[in-house]
Amino acid sequence: MSRAVLPSVGVEVELSCRVSGAAVTLRSRPVLVDLVGECRVRVEEGSGDSVGTRLVGLRLTGDLPDAGGPEDGGTITLELEDSAAGVLRPLPDAPSRFANELVGAFTLTVVQPDSTVGAVGRHPVRLSAARTAFPPEGDEYALAEPVEFALPDVPDVTIATVEELVVRLRVT
Template identity: 40%
Template sequence: MSRTDLPRPGAGTALRCHASDVELTLRSKPVLVDFSGTGTLTSKADGGAARLSGLRLVADLPDAGGPEDGGTVTLEQGGDGSDGVSTADGGDLVITLDAAVDQPGGTVRATTRDAARFSTAHAPGPSASGRYELVEPIELIMADAPEVVVARIDELVLHGEPA
């Protein structure tokens, strides 16, 4: 991964993203899912930090035949104005994520307890063909009841490539 595949300063590059074999703990039950989706990586006009925006990942939940099995989980970059700023400490991306868990019984909406930090593996910064690894586990909580953990993701390696 290198900065050579960043968009030209001030421009954006559409990304296809995927993360395979992600262990998602949903209602205390671990399941393996594969996320896929899109986002946009934009290089600042001054050549400074790149930004990730519009990240949206979707995974199908396994259906074991139970009343709460099956459905989808969607992770979207939070609506709090965070724009995936790459920080100075190794080019990490820091974003908030909102989630929707759609299952036969209805939809549950959640948000990350703390911003998610993705490491760019000590590269000079993010790139359009990058590998972004979750630094710390994330908990997806009910916004109006933060003591309720809807889901937890301990490890997630997100791969991006130009769309």
């Protein structure tokens, strides 16, 4: 069985990102949102048989559904605020495939006809995938766990939760 070849440290890749039907709860109402955008991933030093992967930029934007109410319509944007080291390593039971995790702190901005609201994630977003190559070519990265977003000045108030998010990455 062939072994996955790790990318070189220092490689940075720009990727297009597409999300179909992200499940978001916004002000206690569930909505499905399609998001598009771009991200950059850099390969860093790792340990043993792995390398680090770091998001160095990510922005996803989509249109909110408009049912005609005062808090309907507008746009939603998820943006990387700060990143942490992720990892890219061969899978132990399938050494020709990689496990990859991308980690970062995100902000969420909702722009609607009468207001703009910005929020911060309560914990880092973790996106993970099993794949055969780096850089990703249409690979899907799934949200490991839901992420709540709160107002920066009132951290006890959750205004949105991203429940499900699968990001398809492709080299631009």
